[in-house]
Amino acid sequence: MCIEHGNNDHPMCEHWSGPQSNQVVAEQKKSNNKTQQLPWTGEPFQPADIAIVSQRSTPLIIGMVGSPDAGKTSYLGMLYTLLFNGIKLERWSFAGSCTLAAWETLAQCLQIKPGGLVKFAPPTPSNPDYYSLFHLSLKKGKLFRDVLFADSSGEVFNLWSENTQDSNAGNARWIYEKSSAFVFMVDCVALIEKRGAAKSEIIQMAEQLAANLKGRPVAVVWSKADRIYEVRENIKSALDEDLTLIFGNSKVFEVSNFSKSDPDTLCHKNNLEVTEYLLEELNKPRAINLIPQIESSGDLFFNYRGSYVSE
Ligand SMILES: Nc1nc2c(ncn2[C@@H]2O[C@H](COP(=O)(O)OP(=O)(O)OP(=O)(O)O)[C@@H](O)[C@H]2O)c(=O)[nH]1
Ligand SMILES: [Mg+2]
Known part of the structure; x- marks a missing residue:
């Protein structure tokens, strides 16, 4: 007792x-x-967590692709900052998120600290099994979409663009295979500082991205565009032309995380337009090839495609 x-x-x-x-x-x-x-938990989704939202709709994955330091993580931080501050997408409205804590962490990095300093997010980890998926639920009328932004390390995407089968590029391969659409970042500051070398790196990655796109939309985003006027005109126009050849008529945007005015087109408007563009592209009806591709065989029955098909 x-x-x-x-x-x-x-x-x-x-x-x-x-x-x-x-x-x-x-x-x-x-x-x-x-x-x-x-x-x-509010933290970034891992691939296995996708099941949490995939029961109600097929989630759309938007892959963030670009060289190291290109501005991928900051783009996402600014996207959330704008939505959190009530700046809206034109046609889609915010309907929730399962990764709010992760979005908050990104947004906090962009907050101006005492002394006017902005402490950007650290480089995204480059281990091949690192995944960081940021979730948004969006609504347009009766349409409901779960969107997952797949952040990535530029270092890993560099390896992937040199050799897609690189053993250290597992997460880049996953993002490429699973994404429904891509944001492709073109880093203005890299073009100012490394000129031709940066251009070659960007083109190599763009070509690898385009190699097996299968019609998936790409938004080409010139990041850190607050300094775009410092990019040599010949480099800019040559790269512009190359990217048009590689991606066809993908839409091109200029974004910055530094606003010069309020509202600021590069910072407040263009950031949201990138996401809006991809969402609209993904919701366009696509032509479906209804004629099955059957290997030619000697069998007349299997070779028959209907009387309207001329060989
Ligand atoms: N001038 C300028 N610099 C920026 C801007 N946005 C980001 N930066 C700088 O670019 C750096 C890299 O930005 P991140 O968003 O971390 O780049 P990232 O593509 O995620 O980089 P990795 O994760 O290493 O692949 C930041 O630390 C800032 O110094 C911008 O709008 N303008
Ligand atoms: Mg990053």
């Missing part, structure tokens, strides 16, 4: 080693159930 915790309070005693009281067990169960009711 415990002197301090008499009657039914004995399981509260620090020396008690027997089974817990029904009340304590019931309370523990209740709090366990609470955590089990929420399968997400």
Whole structure:
């Protein structure tokens, strides 16, 4: 018998080693159930977490592609900052997110600190099994979409663009295979500082991205465009032409995370337009090839495609 915790309070005693009281067990169960009711934590989704949202709609994955430092993570931080501050997409409205804590962390990096400094997000980790998917639910009328932005490390995408089968580029391969659309970043500051070398790196990555696109839309985004006027005109126009050849009529945007005015086109308007453009492209009806591709065989029955097909 415990002197301090008499009657039914004995399981509260620090020396008690027997089974817990029904009340304590019931309370523990209740709090366990609470955590089990929420399968997400607010942190970035990992590929296995996609199942959390895939039951209600087929999620669209938007892959962020670009060289190291190109501005991929900052783009996402600014996207959330704008939405959080009530600046809206034109046709889509915010309907929730399972990764709010992750978005918040990105947005905090863009907040102006005392002394006017902005401490940008650290480079995205480059280990091949690192995944960082940011979730948004969006609505347009009766249409509901779960969108996952797949952030990536530029270092890994560099490896992938040199050799898609590189053993250290597993997450870049995953993003390329699973994404429904891409944001392709062209870093103005890299073009100012590394000129031709940066241009070659960008073209190599663009060609690799275009190699097996299968009609998936790409938004070409000149990032850090607050300095675009410093990019040599010949480099800019040659790269522009090359990217048009590679991606066809993909839409081109200029974005910046530094606003010069309020509102600022590069910062406040163009950032949201990139996402809006991809969402609209993804919702366009696509032609479906209804004639099955059957290997030619000697069998007349299997070779028959209907009387309207001329060989
Ligand atoms: N001038 C300018 N610099 C920017 C802008 N946005 C970001 N930067 C700078 O670019 C750096 C890289 O930005 P990130 O968004 O981290 O680039 P990233 O593509 O995610 O880089 P990795 O994760 O390493 O692949 C930041 O640390 C800033 O110094 C911008 O709008 N203008
Ligand atoms: Mg990053």
